[in-house]
Amino acid sequence: MHEFFMEIVDKYNYWLYIILMMIGLYAMIVKNNLIKKLVGMNIFQTAIILFYISIGYKEDATLPIIVNAHGVHSPEELAINTAEYINPLPHVLMLTAIVVSVATLGVALALSVKVYQQYKTLEEDEIRMRIRESSL
């Protein structure tokens, strides 16, 4: 038990993203308001982005920008040590993921504006009630 606990403390960044993901997923499933669900969706997506960023992190490493590269023409002049730079690949993937999340957000907001035009409410149970009324 103690070992398991230490394990968790060692990797606190990993479990932080789990907490955030749970918050986001909970909001998406349980909340009744469409905009709240969208906020939950974004929290969920950022949690996954946090996970990827944590993958890329290296202890005692610097930003993924090669230092002193200005004006260097032959690569031999630069001695690059891989351990000195943070892994750039997860960052690249997550840039794409952020873009995807904002695009989804735009479409989803447009849809919720359309839903509001139709039903004059954003609460899911009220919308369901309207649908039931109109189909009777």
Place this chain on the structure above:
Amino acid sequence: MNWLIDLFILTLVIVCAIAAISVRDLLSTAILFGAYSFMMCLLWAIMGAVDVAFTEASVGAGVSTVFFVAAVFRTTRRTKD
């Protein structure tokens, strides 16, 4: 010292996330979501992901929040939960 800042921001992120989904006013939700994104951006900057943090600062804290505010403006602030 570094981990203190880290811990502070981590707490703020979680607090903002919970607040954003539990406050009973959609405009506040939008603004709290902006705060959440900004805290997240700081967290990533600490982890060395400057490009991602930059994007999140402009997209998450900036444009997304504005989209939310615009949508709330066109719909309603009312929410039951």
Place this chain on the structure above:
Amino acid sequence: MRYIGLFIVILCGALLLYATQDFPAWGDPNSPASSHVSPHYIQKSIEETSVPNLVTSVLADYRSFDTMFETTVIFCAGLACLLLLRTFIQERGNWYYRHIPTEVTLHIKDARRIPKDIKDFERIDTLWVPYDLIIKTVCRICIPFIQLFAFYVVAHGDFSPGGGFQGGVIFGASLILLAIAFDLRTAIERLDEFKLGVLSALGVFLYAGIGMLCMILGGSFLDYSQLSKIFPVDPVHIRALGMLGVEIGVGISVMAVMAIIYINIASEGRQDEGL
């Protein structure tokens, strides 16, 4: 519903926590993620692409195909907003005009309007609040600098954090700021729907077009080094220039799409008045 949701969420959390035990230690430079593929990027980026910002070089060169679709996603969102919200039917609503010399507000019904060329009248929003001098002045001063910064971010993306996407968003945000500080019509006058639509397609077209050009020149898709056949630059350095071209395309597209999404959501697709 609440309990089902809670159950699913806790199940997911437990599953993830269970997997976490197996992860390499946090920040370990020898973890598989940091030792298999990524060292190549760190070691060879300068040599192969002459770009010191590794994120840019991976984004716009090694994985440039992903980035093209990332821009396509954004473009798709813009099209989707346009398709979903845009309405061409003018409501026979109430329009408000302000007579500028006397500050009298006219309320005109049935969608009749005062001709545009009469300068004494200006149209105001239904939910009009008196202009705030401070906000307007500050925004007027800020916006050019924001836009200049956006250009800097795009152009300097090879050497410092930033790139086409961030620059585009910042430029789009400056347009949104204009719309918020003044009103939506002012922003639309600067960049109307036609221009935004064409720009959003043009940006991605530029990206895909560069890729196609490389393919026509005999390489594979987006292989910038082929461009050195038509430009007098060596094949390594041309990669940096190719990236710049691509980033400009991304910037244009993202800028236009951000404005399209904002304008359509804020005005419910009527594009006359909004936040």
Place this chain on the structure above:
Amino acid sequence: MSAYPALVITIPLLATFVGTGCYWLNRKLCYPVALLGLAGSLYTSVCLLIKVMAKGSIGHYHAGWTPPWGIEYRVDLLNSFVLVIIGSVALINLVASYLNIEQEMSEKSGIFYPLYLLFVTGLSGVVITGDLFNLYVLLEVTSLSAYALIAMGSKDRAPLASLNYVFIGVIGASFFLLGTGYLYIMTGSLNMVNVGALLPELYSSQAILVGFVFCIIGVWIKMAFFPLHVWLPNAYTYAPIAASRVIAPLMTKAMVYVMIRLMLTVFRPEYIYAVLDLQNVIVWLSCLAIVAGAVMALAQKNVMKMLTYIIVSEIGYMVGGAWLGNQAGMTGSVLHILNDALMTFCLFLAVGNIGVLGKGFRLDSLQGIFQKMPVTMACFVLGGLSIIGVPPTCGFFSKWYLLNGAIQAGHYAFLVALLLSSLVNVILFFRIFEIGFFEPMSHGHTYAHQSGGAIQEAPISMLVPLILVSFGLLVVGLYSGLIVQQIIVPFLT
């Protein structure tokens, strides 16, 4: 030429941008550009299929970087086969739906075409790509355009149905992304073949197991596997007919393809079938899906909704077949991708033609439909027979392989579920035939009875594609032995 794999994607992509430009410059050009883009894509994918059958798999390294550093498109028999299905269904539907689109969208049709193209581009990309993250991005392109296309349907219900699809779709895609992240943290690579090569040492790892679970659940959500299908019926029913006709046959099938690809290339059969002991559970789940889909279809009063539940049931066939763990089951599953795409496409085309009458899709509004639309309904009958699995049509052959697989695996529950759902399908379709053919006009509609004899067939541009597709059902049925021998068996062995 090694450029074909890239051309499959880039031709429709460029056509999208040109088409969008045309919307602002000259609206008459939007449709021809879209048509050209899809035709080009179909042509290249047919060329690819021929080439791959002759020479084996082809790779295309984007930006000239070899995998695992760059993104690779790896085209083998399975890919090119699915690509041809996607290309032809999309092209035929665009021809068939021209009138619908122009009518339903009026001035916005110029934006509809680029989104349609983006949907097809994304779907082809999902099928052709060899990179896990690229798959996610393309999945999002596909889904975003699908959300927008679906929301343009019936004015009161479609936006809500689409919004529900957004929520569930985002959960699915994010789960897939999370699973990919788990694979990446353990292996350090994103290329499918490379991950597949690195995995055997890690088979006992929990993180790989969890990554696998999340990937598969994400894909299942996107393909509407039974307990996760809640978004599908409403979204497809209320979508505009032009969109649902392309999304319903293709989206779910492409996701089945992704599942098979994950099982065969990334995780490898030895992990799927030997290390994990999930086969029984998943085949049972798919039995449940088949039966539940059939039963729910029986409860529907709307033809469109009934068809959507049939899709849910068919998904069960394919998932179950893939997890049976023998070659016959997998063959049946892959063949069913083709057959099911064709069958659902045929049925949706026919139902779309019925929509021309403007009476809606309720079962009781179909009275006398056989007299009014003889050709459409003849094709509908053919599609129905194929879903049931009557021998000369293609539906029979894939079911035959699936049944064989079930017997070989000794999984008799799956066998029973298959037969049961065929039985339910018989009831479903014969109910429609009965209403449409035999049921006399109700007495209140004497006027309708008199005019009922007159033929009110759909326009010729909608009929010809329908006839073509229903002939396709027969042709594919007759040549399915050839398809299995030339394409599926060489791929699986």
